[in-house]
Amino acid sequence: xxxxxxxxxxxxxxxxxxxxxxxxxxxxxxxxxxxxxxxxxxxxxxxxxxxxxxxxxxxxxxxxxxxxxxxxxxxxxxxxxxxxxxxxxxxxxxxxxxxxxxxxxxxxxxxxxxxxxxxxxxxxxxxxxxxxxxxxxxxxxxxxxxxxxxxxxxxxxxxxxxxxxxxxxxxxxxxxxxxxxxxxxxxxxxxxxxxxxxxxxxxxxxxxxxxxxxxxxxxxxxxxxxxxxxxxxxxxxxxxxxxxxxxxxxxxxxxxxxxxxxxxxxxxxxxxxxxxxxxxxxxxxxxxxxxx
Amino acid sequence: xxxxxxxxxxxxxxxxxxxxxxxxxxxxxxxxxxxxxxxxxxxxxxxxxxxxxxxxxxxxxxxxxxxxxxxxxxxxxxxxxxxxxxxxxxxxxxxxxxxxxxxxxxxxxxxxxxxxxxxxxxxxxxxxxxxxxxxxxxxxxxxxxxxxxxxxxxxxxxxxxxxxxxxxxxxxxxxxxxxxxxxxxxxxxxxxxxxxxxxxxxxxxxxxxxxxxxxxxxxxxxxxxxxxxxxxxxxxxxxxxxxxxxxxxxxxxxxxxxxxxxxxxxxxxxxxxxxxxxxxxxxxxxxxxxxxxxxxxxxxxxxxxxxxxxxxxxxxxxxxxxx
Numbered sequence: 235x236x237x238x239x240x241x242x243x244x245x246x247x248x249x250x251x252x253x254x255x256x257x258x259x260x261x262x263x264x265x266x267x268x269x270x271x272x273x274x275x276x277x278x279x280x281x282x283x284x285x286x287x288x289x290x291x292x293x294x295x296x297x298x299x300x301x302x303x304x305x306x307x308x309x310x311x312x313x314x315x316x317x318x319x320x321x322x323x324x325x326x327x328x329x330x331x332x333x334x335x336x337x338x339x340x341x342x343x344x345x346x347x348x349x350x351x352x353x354x355x356x357x358x359x360x361x362x363x364x365x366x367x368x369x370x371x372x373x374x375x376x377x378x379x380x381x382x383x384x385x386x387x388x389x390x391x392x393x394x395x396x397x398x399x400x401x402x403x404x405x406x407x408x409x410x411x412x413x414x415x416x417x418x419x420x421x422x423x424x425x426x427x428x429x430x431x432x433x434x435x436x437x438x439x440x441x442x443x444x445x446x447x448x449x450x451x452x453x454x455x456x457x458x459x460x461x462x463x464x465x466x467x468x469x470x471x472x473x474x475x476x477x478x479x480x481x482x483x484x485x486x487x488x489x490x491x492x493x494x495x496x497x498x499x500x501x502x503x504x505x506x507x508x509x510x511x512x513x514x515x516x517x518x519x520x521x522x523x524x525x526x
Numbered sequence: 527x528x529x530x531x532x533x534x535x536x537x538x539x540x541x542x543x544x545x546x547x548x549x550x551x552x553x554x555x556x557x558x559x560x561x562x563x564x565x566x567x568x569x570x571x572x573x574x575x576x577x578x579x580x581x582x583x584x585x586x587x588x589x590x591x592x593x594x595x596x597x598x599x600x601x602x603x604x605x606x607x608x609x610x611x612x613x614x615x616x617x618x619x620x621x622x623x624x625x626x627x628x629x630x631x632x633x634x635x636x637x638x639x640x641x642x643x644x645x646x647x648x649x650x651x652x653x654x655x656x657x658x659x660x661x662x663x664x665x666x667x668x669x670x671x672x673x674x675x676x677x678x679x680x681x682x683x684x685x686x687x688x689x690x691x692x693x694x695x696x697x698x699x700x701x702x703x704x705x706x707x708x709x710x711x712x713x714x715x716x717x718x719x720x721x722x723x724x725x726x727x728x729x730x731x732x733x734x735x736x737x738x739x740x741x742x743x744x745x746x747x748x749x750x751x752x753x754x755x756x757x758x759x760x761x762x763x764x765x766x767x768x769x770x771x772x773x774x775x776x777x778x779x780x781x782x783x784x785x786x787x788x789x790x791x792x793x794x795x796x797x798x799x800x801x802x803x804x805x806x807x808x809x810x811x812x813x814x815x816x817x818x819x820x821x822x823x824x825x826x827x828x829x830x831x832x833x834x835x836x837x838x839x840x841x842x843x844x845x846x847x848x849x
Contacts, residue, residue: 256758257755284549287768385767386549388551388767427756469549
């Protein structure tokens with residue numbers, strides 16, 4: 235991590251904004267997540283929302299209940315105590331992924347005039363600028379490691395995904411030159427160093443690689459596994475892609491509609507220090523836990 | 527039952543919002559002009575947080591299947607019952623079969639139509655507010671359409687003729703003045719940009735809705751040169767995706783400031799230069815496209831004073847209507 239001291243700033247009279255680091259790293263994300271958990275556990279009166287993000291977080295408070303200076307002092311105190319935690323109990327989830335599908339392909343072709351390379355598809359462009367010899371080789375790298383859900387938001391239930399590999403192996407792709415006005419729901423997107431799954435149809439600027447048949451947000455709460463809560467992902471979840479073809483896509487979609495589909499999900503403990511010592515070994519163990 | 531004969535432009539069911547789910551991207555929603563919404567409910571004898579209709583730029587046409595008390599607050603869009611004019615900011619009766627319609631917009635941007643008993647759509651995550659982007663809450667998660675039948679709650683309704691005098695109403699000045707606390711990524715702006723942002727008169731762009739208000743016409747903002755941090759993206763206005771405060775002002779590419787409102791996107795990768803103070807958020811809800819707008823610098827002490835003044839105004843409205 236490039237920086238040791240967090241930057242505190244107020245977003246108006248109702249938000250305290252804390253930037254752990256200017257740049258993205260798993261360490262900054264871990265610190266953000268553990269401080270947010272500690273703030274939640276402290277049950278500070280007047281705190282109404284705690285939003286962890288990639289390398290920063292935000293606390294919304296009611297200044298009629300707690301003075302801005304007091305909430306800042308309280309959060310600083312919690313941050314000073316909470317920074318040691320490098321182990322989290324979390325979940326690992328498998329997400330079926332149909333890459334180069336007809337729906338995102340049709341959409342990306344409609345918006346070529348907003349793209350860096352109008353003569354290639356999004357995934358061809360991403361493979362080339364990341365120096366992969368082919369789209370298949372790019373996809374092997376894309377699906378070859380797990381991803382951290384480093385933030386949930388933008389719109390309801392949308393996970394931001396951070397690739398769990400050393401920085402030199404991380405995929406990076408610019409966003410569209412101008413955002414699209416349309417993105418199919420459940421599109422697998424990528425922008426900067428972050429992947430995402432678009433939870434709803436709408437505007438978007440991330441490159442489009444594919445689509446999942448597995449709903450991740452259901453405001454009606456009719457989908458069996460979204461009946462407890464309408465959003466599937468939480469910050470700190472670990473995601474593993476499972477590449478599928480058209481047949482696999484259709485079959486899972488039918489299962490979802492019939493209420494038969496249950497996402498593959500197990501509880502795991504993740505240790506950042508162990509991960510940094512041995513990235514591939516730790517990732518292998520996570521996959522073994524998922525498939526055990 | 528309330529029948530929607532004509533829906534207006536983007537009429538939605540709103541209350542005072544749905545706090546607690548911003549960390550998964552579900553914004554607070556609720557009336558953009560909270561003070562006008564609370565007042566409308568008080569006028570008809572509802573709890574202040576009852577669900578009502580928020581109608582931007584244009585009124586709907588509504589038919590009642592039973593007698594109710596109604597009040598319209600916020601923008602100047604004169605109501606009519608069966609074609610007969612009724613005053614704004616004042617409770618009036620409608621009978622079974624009556625039709626409520628509206629004249630054209632004269633001033634402001636959004637009216638709040640409160641009906642005794644409130645709009646009785648299901649409570650979702652603690653609120654009846656519509657979050658249209660997520661198809662959540664309100665009436666079927668969307669803006670109203672002609673032919674919709676809205677359930678109304680039971681409620682006696684206050685007498686007609688209750689009114690709020692003009693000095694207890696709050697609408698934007700001309701040009702509008704929005705107080706902004708610099709902060710968040712303010713340090714990314716050059717000294718020239720820090721000055722020009724507050725010196726220039728901006729205009730509300732046509733892209734102005736419940737998610738956010740866009741402004742244009744000021745000088746482009748320039749950024750302090752730097753090597754972009756890992757993960758931030760290549761544009762100097764990019765940051766590593768972070769949480770966006772309500773009211774925060776982001777400036778993609780340095781050209782057009784966007785102030786996020788009640789249906790805010792909860793986070794993203796654009797630097798924010800500061801935040802509209804809580805006391806002035808209601809005013810944004812009453813800005814029409816093309817309204818000239820000045821951003822006025824403000825510190826925390828002034829923001830808290832403004833917040834206390836707004837609360838005092840609300841207390842005065844309550845006292846006036848309780849008398």
